[in-house]
Amino acid sequence: MIALRSRRLFLPLALLSLAATSFAGGAGAASAAPRFTYHDSAGSITLTAPAYQVVIAKRHFQISARRAGRTVLNTTNTDAIDFTGPNGQATATDVRKATWSHGVLTLSVATTDKSATLAVKVTPSADRYKVESTVQGATPTATGMHFAMASAGHWYGHGEASTDEGGPYTDQPWPLDSGKVADDAFGPASYQMVDPFWFTQSAAGIFFDTQDLMNVDLGKKTAGVAGMEVTGSPGFAATFFVEKTPKAVYDDYIGITGKPAKSDAEPYQYETPLWNSWAQFYTNVDQAGFLDYVHRLHDAKVPGHTMSLDDGWMSHYGDFTFNSKFPDPKAMSDEVHNLGDKFGLWVTLWINLDADNYKVAADKGYLLKSKDDPSKPCTVDWWNGKAGIVDLGNPDARAWYTGQLQALEKTYGVDGFKFDTRFYDETCAPAQGYTANDYVKLGAQLTDEFDQQGVGVRIHWTGSQKYGFVTREIDKGTDWTSLQAAVHQDLAVSTIGYPFVETDMVGGSEGGPPPSKEVLIRWAQAAAAMPLIYSSTSPIRVYDYVNNKWIDYDPDTVKLYNKALDVHKRLAPYIERQVKATLRSGDPIMQPLFFDFPSDKASYTIGDEWLLGDSLLTAPVLSEGTSRDVHLPPGEWYDVTRGRTVRGDLHAYPSDLGTLPLFVRMGTPDTKSLIAALRH
Structure with a gap:
């Protein structure tokens, strides 16, 4: 007192x-x-x-x-x-x-x-x-x-939330006041997708x-x-x-x-998933394993447009040369292309101190400088060791870096890149004439020169909305709570102005045991009613690095996973219309129920349902069980699963593992086309 x-x-x-x-x-x-x-x-x-x-x-x-x-x-x-x-x-x-x-x-x-x-x-x-x-x-x-x-x-608002319950990796309160959120590094250079808006x-x-x-x-x-x-x-x-x-x-x-000026993703990238190797292999990936992964997905007729090789291929972090686990990268790329897919690579601007490129970049002044001693490069700690960061405020450094990416495209037939880590760190000094926030724009300009293949860039802070990048979430765990966090987080990121959202890789990617069949399928179902799908864990088999053994899913897993992807493909024309609409209005594609129904008090605490556009309500199962309660806002809704028109809340709605509860809002311009697309 x-x-x-x-x-x-x-x-x-x-x-x-x-x-x-x-x-x-x-x-x-x-x-x-x-x-x-x-x-x-x-x-x-x-x-x-x-x-x-x-x-x-x-x-x-x-x-x-x-x-x-x-x-x-x-x-x-x-x-x-x-x-x-x-x-x-x-x-x-x-x-x-x-x-x-x-x-x-x-x-x-x-x-x-x-x-x-x-x-x-x-x-x-x-x-x-x-x-x-x-x-x-x-x-x-x-x-x-x-x-x-x-x-x-x-x-609401904020973006990805740090909490004592595991956020942003396994927890995301929805609404925010249902948890305890604290972040003492909330800023433009944060790895988390955040904006100073609530x-x-x-x-x-x-x-x-x-x-x-x-x-x-x-x-x-x-x-x-x-x-x-x-x-x-x-x-x-x-x-x-x-x-x-x-x-x-x-x-x-x-x-x-500002609203998005464009969508960085091509229409086909909204239709089928990007497959990335991370959760399937982590850094243990090699050429033989990656190609086996690709072929098994194709043999099972699992849809996808790109096969992306994540972390684990570089000789050193920051050297754009393949290590000995990849004896013939060009042949690997060719094999992916022969199957009809594009080939992508994970990259970073962070150059470890033991990389050959570190000495080159340091000698030429291509790295961000230390705040304490501008004559020296800034050294930062990250999950792969100690590194310097390429200074995008230096035109020569940027040209040097982009030249190496272009060489990968030309030499190995790489079609695009997953840009990881950040473009700046607050412990470093910006280039003369730049602020920390300028590196958001510099990162956007750099990455826009390349195809990001639907995996997006984690660029944020007020004003970044106009760049129109796909937003992928921070890594999630592989359990039910992580799936719930993934859904809540997409709602949070959508409602601070980033409409082209996807969850973390379907099934999670935070190093735990692989997801159970039920988590994997329910995750794929939830992702099916979002703008884009980002996949990694194969519904056929995946290695359990915690218990050092292969996990083989049963044939029904592939069938149900493909069923979820089929729903997403059927929704693709509708999603494309939502993309065009958000370019006009700035509205989120995935939005909480109360955005359209502000007088519906019950909707303000619902985080396991959402509207995709203004015509489709999704109520996936996000926990164990084969039924769930469904809240329907006022009006008439078409129950896709049961082919009937319904009103009001549905108690214990039957939802076996093959069912994704979807409800079409009656009386909208998209009602008829959505019902026709989803009915069969």
């Missing part, structure tokens, strides 16, 4: 009358601009816009947003705004001075650090308001805000406009409190959306980020 001493409020003379004043904000003619009313009372300041209010408590400083007479978002009243400075952590206490001028409310706010105050600006506009805060009198290392999560209902059931939204590293905590440090702190800056700028529906908040954010 913070003890507050008695304080005088120093207010401009115009405020002492406590009279309401107004200002015509916005651009254009005054008659067309929204009007904002300012009112100061003894205990609070209220800004009233046509559709919402911002209420600021002067003592026990707090900022609240209200719409239609109800609170939609509250900061906490103990640390609404705080910072970490030379004297430790300090929090806002009360408003010392307030000025309303030209549509901007400027506040001087006292803090628990007697030497420091906060200069806070609140700028309202039609459907949002901006809060900017700067510390004065101290040099902070972090500054941010804290929110009472319950004030806004359920929480939205809520109450149709409030939060966007932190920063390129700096953030410390984000949602209910972990303090139950029920969301904290967002920006590091390395004396202040922050955050935009708060106040809308009628969560989907409208999403649209507001896409108005800032």
